[in-house]
Amino acid sequence: MKSWTSPVVAPLPASGLPVRLHDSRSREIQEVRPLTPGLVRLYTCGITPYDSTHMGHAATYVAADLMRRAFLDSGVRVRSAQNVTDVDDPLLERADRDAIAWQDLAADQSALFSSDMTALRVVAPDTYRSVSEAMDGIIALVTRIRDAGFAYQVETADADGQDWYLDITRTGTLGDVCGWSREEMAQVFPERGGDPDRPGKRDPFDPLLWRAAREGEPSWEAGVLGRGRPGWHVECVCIAEEALGMPFDVQTGGSDLVFPHHDMSASHAAAIGSGFATIYPHTGMVAYEGEKMSKSKGNLVFVSRLVAGGTDPMAIRLVLMAHHYRTDWEWTDEELRAGTSRLAAYRAAASRDAAHGIVRPDVVEALRAALREDLDTPRAIAVLDAWADEDAGTAVSPAPVEQDGAPDRVDLAVDALFGIELAEV
Ligand SMILES: [Zn+2]
Numbered sequence: 001m002k003s004w005t006s007p008v009v010a011p012l013p014a015s016g017l018p019v020r021l022h023d024s025r026s027r028e029i030q031e032v033r034p035l036t037p038g039l040v041r042l043y044t045c046g047i048t049p050y051d052s053t054h055m056g057h058a059a060t061y062v063a064a065d066l067m068r069r070a071f072l073d074s075g076v077r078v079r080s081a082q083n084v085t086d087v088d089d090p091l092l093e094r095a096d097r098d099a100i101a102w103q104d105l106a107a108d109q110s111a112l113f114s115s116d117m118t119a120l121r122v123v124a125p126d127t128y129r130s131v132s133e134a135m136d137g138i139i140a141l142v143t144r145i146r147d148a149g150f151a152y153q154v155e156t157a158d159a160d161g162q163d164w165y166l167d168i169t170r171t172g173t174l175g176d177v178c179g180w181s182r183e184e185m186a187q188v189f190p191e192r193g194g195d196p197d198r199p200g201k202r203d204p205f206d207p208l209l210w211r212a213a214r215e216g217e218p219s220w221e222a223g224v225l226g227r228g229r230p231g232w233h234v235e236c237v238c239i240a241e242e243a244l245g246m247p248f249d250v251q252t253g254g255s256d257l258v259f260p261h262h263d264m265s266a267s268h269a270a271a272i273g274s275g276f277a278t279i280y281p282h283t284g285m286v287a288y289e290g291e292k293m294s295k296s297k298g299n300l301v302f303v304s305r306l307v308a309g310g311t312d313p314m315a316i317r318l319v320l321m322a323h324h325y326r327t328d329w330e331w332t333d334e335e336l337r338a339g340t341s342r343l344a345a346y347r348a349a350a351s352r353d354a355a356h357g358i359v360r361p362d363v364v365e366a367l368r369a370a371l372r373e374d375l376d377t378p379r380a381i382a383v384l385d386a387w388a389d390e391d392a393g394t395a396v397s398p399a400p401v402e403q404d405g406a407p408d409r410v411d412l413a414v415d416a417l418f419g420i421e422l423a424e425v
Helices: 055-074 089-097 102-119 135-147 182-188 233-244 255-271 303-308 313-321 333-356 361-372 377-389 410-418
Strands: 020-023 028-031 039-044 077-084 127-130 151-154 163-166 208-212 228-230 248-254 277-279 286-288 329-331
Touching: 039 055, 039 233, 055 077, 055 102, 055 248, 055 286, 055 303, 055 313, 055 361, 055 410, 077 233, 089 102, 102 303, 127 233, 135 151, 135 163, 135 208, 135 228, 135 233, 135 255, 163 255, 182 255, 233 248, 233 255, 248 255, 303 313, 313 333, 313 377, 329 333, 333 377, 333 410, 361 377, 361 410, 377 410
Parallel strands: 039 077, 039 248, 077 127, 248 277, 286 329
Antiparallel strands: 020 028, 151 163, 163 208, 208 228
16 A cells, blocks of 8 residues: 655664563563564554544554654664555444445545654554455465464355364464463453354354455455455464564554454464564553543544644644553543643744754753653653753753764754654744
8 A cells, every 4th residue: 555655754873772662472671672683673553444543543653653763763774564454344344334335435544544644743664555455465374374274164154155263272372472361361352353152163262364255245266265355363464474574573553452463463473383573562542531532432532633623743742742652541632732832832942942052962862761761752751841941041051062973952853753843834
């Protein structure tokens, strides 16, 4: 798919210091040691294109953007990939409800997502692929899993062919990423696309690999699998393998993807004899009006509506920054007011520094240190608040100091590290 237009990132001279991120599997903050020295391979689970781009989406993709910027700042290259789930039950159900073609819904919502990512100055992924685009590779991958003996068929009552499931017990990896008990898994599996009660399955947690064609659903010819469409998890394994190779370094997404999506993606990879990601950082959920922002509850705050109403997208990024990416938090009007006033204060401080020729290597270094320590943006915000509060001429040295060729200008650092443009636009 065509991705969006990336902002220009002008990184500071490489720090050479490692980035540390929280890993949901080990439940610890770990130093990211790339499998290929000098290159981090980063996979971000993309949207199902409807109800985009709500604030939960924005929090996830801005966090992934911060990871990318942290790696760039440390001096390693990044190869990134992101999918678009344009073939899956929730999208098809929404298209049916709204009486439009699923392709049109996916195209419209993907375009909206792209324009929102551009507004938020999120760096575009190197590989951006939809399920429908990746279909040949997905069919080949499911066939490999079948040929390896990890797939079995389940009878259908409403299709000519049979459905294919992954024999998850045989992989021996169920629960490896999430670390949950079966009881914990059972609590969320049905509401996250699972079908534990489907008759004929060997294990309630076996995930769908390939769904035989049904009346009124999109389907593709798939050789020995029969005509149909893929299950959810296999798409990311296919796109990750094609774009990054497996195993790779980091897989990220919302915390509701820990199980089943990321756990089961790793099991799919295990079925073809491969490891999956090394580190799994997950973003918290964003609530609104007391409940998790979700499509089913309809309590969504959209980036595009805020921007159309006059909100500066950089103020939205500052609201996101005020919360550590792993925490759950609630969007409120007060949050937006605080982000907007911060943006004004930071811009005034940037103008003050420019007028006095002030450079601040101490502030820049504190920002970089916060970012590389598990994206500690609340700490960075505290540093910036203090910087903005300073009185020009008293608290700062007006003497320009060049260090390692770095400009040490706070506005340039904020742009490179956090994607926030402080120049007046
Ligand atoms: Zn995914």
